[in-house]
Amino acid sequence: MCKDGKIRHNFIASVSNSSSKSFRDKIKAMEVHKRTGCKIDIIAEMLNPLIRGWMNYFGKFNPSAMKGTLQCIERRLVKWAMCKYKNFRGRRRRAEKWLYTVRQREPKLFAHWSNLYSYC
Numbered sequence: 001m002c003k004d005g006k007i008r009h010n011f012i013a014s015v016s017n018s019s020s021k022s023f024r025d026k027i028k029a030m031e032v033h034k035r036t037g038c039k040i041d042i043i044a045e046m047l048n049p050l051i052r053g054w055m056n057y058f059g060k061f062n063p064s065a066m067k068g069t070l071q072c073i074e075r076r077l078v079k080w081a082m083c084k085y086k087n088f089r090g091r092r093r094r095a096e097k098w099l100y101t102v103r104q105r106e107p108k109l110f111a112h113w114s115n116l117y118s119y120c
Helices: 017-029 040-058 063-084 092-105
Strands: none
Touching: 017 040, 017 063, 040 063, 063 092
């Protein structure tokens, strides 16, 4: 409903479900969790161009719509940590806590970490 009381159709430019799914599929296809020989810096170098480009394109008008897709990247990083470090195997909460401390320590490591709270 508009300010004048009339019902109108509005358009909100936002990321579509299909483009969000295709981005998540690209992240899955990279199989980050299998790169246990790499440090997190190398993982960041690999993912950042993709994340930055996606955020610049879709985050222009409705950045809060990207929240679920950006959380997919977080889940992939947790899965990578669980595969890389023995003390995180089978302990998702511990891996999430570790990733949170890394995010607090180095907020500019991944492209979406520095802007995470502005997009949610």
